[in-house]
Amino acid sequence: MALLVVRGLRVRYPGAQEDALRGVDLELAPGEFVCVLGPSGAGKSTLIRCINRLVEPASGQIIWDGHDAMRLKGAHLLAYRRQIGMIFQEFHLVDRLPVLANVLMGRFGYVSPWQAAIGRYGPQEVAWARQALARVGLAGYELRRARDLSGGQRQRVAIARALVQRPRLMLGDEPVSNLDPVTARAIMALLAEINRRDGLTMLINLHSVDLARAFATRVIGLSRGQVAFDGPPSRVDRSVLEQVYGTAG
Amino acid sequence: MKAESRLAPPATRRGAGLRFLLVLMAVAAVYGASAAATEFHPVVVVRDADVFVQLLGEMWPDNRERWVFLLTDFLPRLKVPFIQTLQIAILGTLAGAVLAVPFVVLASNNLTRNPVVYAAAKALMNLLRTVPELLYASIFVAAVGFGPFPGVLALTVFSMAIVAKLTSESVEAVDPGPLEALEAAGATRAQVIAYAVVPQVLPLFVSYVLYVFEINVRVSTVLGLVGAGGIGQQLQLMLSLFQYENAFIIILATFVLVAAIDYASARVRARLV
Structure with missing residues (x-):
């Protein structure tokens, strides 16, 4: 059964002349590594923000594990979001706080608000956070301030923060666009390794066609708010890129 | 042409x-x-x-005996009103800072999405700030009588408005990234504020509170002129009794006190931000 089904998704931002998404259909099977390509403004960021309901669609369906995710509110919405990890182009860490504190924030969907408010995490929570840091290659960095780390290291912290959510889907909004090519490849390799070993489903927006070809099991091309291509990376050729980007990429 | x-x-x-x-x-x-x-x-x-x-x-004491008298006899007697002045400033600043916190949340457009509540909170802070402290002090003196109590009330209202305005502007300028990341992880609104907003804004908030404390120390030295307690009341008394030498010592001591607190507070603020 599909992990996620998206049907007829439409989004219009307030004051915009055109829809940001114009009827997107998408199905994700567990364990897929999907990369979303498309020019700036094609709706890549909007699409993944709709999936965890950071952006409210005007119409359409989002079915998560057989359940309607569009009607979720309050505590149910928070419980839905904690099953979906998310990483960002600018990492989105709290720079002043230590690495471990940033990773523990991934547990917010699970601990009670008053527990988090007084910074009380159980030993199990802290152990998971340390494990996640070791997993992304940052064992020993627990007490370093986030702002003292390099870009690649900060994205690793963000990945660890998403992993402690025990997610079933990882969303990535151009997670490697701010990194140099070597670091970008290393981060993509880390995501691919997590995908293979844990079977964690990935839906990652990318700028780089080469990285998508190298790591994805499936590529989706978005063009002006619509799916222009959906298929294996081996089928991404010149004519497909022309279709998605308008000109040869 | x-x-x-x-x-x-x-x-x-x-x-x-x-x-x-x-x-x-x-x-x-x-x-x-x-x-x-x-x-x-x-x-x-x-x-x-x-x-x-x-x-x-x-105003200038013209002989040695006068200086000795003023510095060893009169100045020590100013200790209590001076301490009262500082106490007024401290109480007004702290109460204002605490009361400012809910208004910071209401007057920040990234924390309060309801445009009516946001606009009302922002307008109230701006309105409260337009009234000078001494005017508040005279109003509260009329309401609750002479003494330090109306002085504390006046500084509380004034401090709250300034701290709330400055801090809410800083909250609106925080990096929105961590807020989005925590929201995506299923964090509640309180968690997002506590972990993504507070760490970014706390040093600025403390710095604004110190800045307002500097203002309040200066203002509290003249609150007595409208009957709201502190050293100003002594100054008022000495001027009305034509005791210009005594008044001069009060002004001199006030200057030293204000300058010392300004200096210390500015040093702390420079380390914060």
């Missing part, structure tokens, strides 16, 4: 000299009208300079 006009300076530049002259004349006219209405004549300042010099002479 055509070539000449092409070489001439642009129109905006050409009129600049004339416009400057007109502005200068307008400023002079406003100054003259205001001086006439308030019967202020700059000439008087020069003509009656000897009166000022005489007053300064009366």
Whole structure:
């Protein structure tokens, strides 16, 4: 059964002349590594923000594990979001706080608000956070301030923060666009390794066609708010890129 | 003719000299009208300079015994009113800082999405800030009577408005990234504020509170002039009794106190931000 089904998704931002998404259909099977390509403004960021309901669609369906995710509110919405990890182009860490504190924030969907408010995490929570840091290659960095780390290291912290959510889907909004090519490849390799070993489903927006070809099991091309291509990376050729980007990429 | 006009300076530049002259004349006219209405004549300042010099002479203790008396006998007696002045400033600042917190949340457009609540909170803070502290003090003196109590109330309202305004502007300028990341992880609103907003804003908040404390120390030294307690009440008393030497010592001590607190507070603030 599909992990996620998206049907007829439409989004219009307030004051915009055109829809940001114009009827997107998408199905994700567990364990897929999907990369979303498309020019700036094609709706890549909007699409993944709709999936965890950071952006409210005007119409359409989002079915998560057989359940309607569009009607979720309050505590149910928070419980839905904690099953979906998310990483960002600018990492989105709290720079002043230590690495471990940033990773523990991934547990917010699970601990009670008053527990988090007084910074009380159980030993199990802290152990998971340390494990996640070791997993992304940052064992020993627990007490370093986030702002003292390099870009690649900060994205690793963000990945660890998403992993402690025990997610079933990882969303990535151009997670490697701010990194140099070597670091970008290393981060993509880390995501691919997590995908293979844990079977964690990935839906990652990318700028780089080469990285998508190298790591994805499936590529989706978005063009002006619509799916222009959906298929294996081996089928991404010149004519497909022309279709998605308008000109040869 | 055509070539000449092409070489001439642009129109905006050409009129600049004339416009400057007109502005200068307008400023002079406003100054003259205001001086006439308030019967202020700059000439008087020069003509009656000897009166000022005489007053300064009366303020300056002219012999050793007077100095010894003022510094060893009178100055120690100022300890209580000076401490009261500081206490007024401390109480007003702390209460204002605490009361500011809910208004910071309401007056920040990234924390309060309801436009009516946001606009109302922002407008209230701006309104409270437009009233000078001494006016608050006189109103509270009228309401609750003489003494330090109305002084504390006045500083509380004033501090709350300034701290809330400055801090809410900082909250609106925080990096929105961590807020989005925590929201995506299923965090509640309280968690997002506590972990993504507070760490970014806390040093600025403390710095604003110290800044307002500096202002409050200065203001609390003159609160007594409207009957709201502190050293100002002593100063008022000495001036009305024509005890100019005593008044001079109060002013001198006030200057030293305010300068010391300004300096210390500025040092701390420089380390915070």
